């Protein structure tokens with residue numbers, strides 16, 4: 001992804017704002033000063049990462065009213081969106097995903113017509 005100067009400037013301003021809200025770097029949270037700074041940066045970026053996952057997953061296009069159940073192959077009914085907690089490469093995050101209810105299996109799960117999600 002190519003970033004523009006304006007994008008980088010907004011990141012710099014946002015990073016400054018977030019680090020100010022986090023407060024002073026706690027030197028006891030690392031083996032040295034630089035390690036402590038990096039630990040705080042990781043804490044901030046992990047929180048931003050989790051929020052981005054939630055926001056972008058919520059933008060998933062509108063779903064069909066029905067979808068094929070991946071377990072039994074019958075049609076399930078779209079129930080709306082649901083949130084699910086998951087463990088990502090950067091720690092816990094909340095994902096927003098579609099939910100379909102299969103009357104044959106009597107369970108709800110996320111799936112789409114082609115099974116891809």
Ligand SMILES: [Zn+2]
Nearest residue numbers: 069072102105
């Ligand atoms: Zn089913």
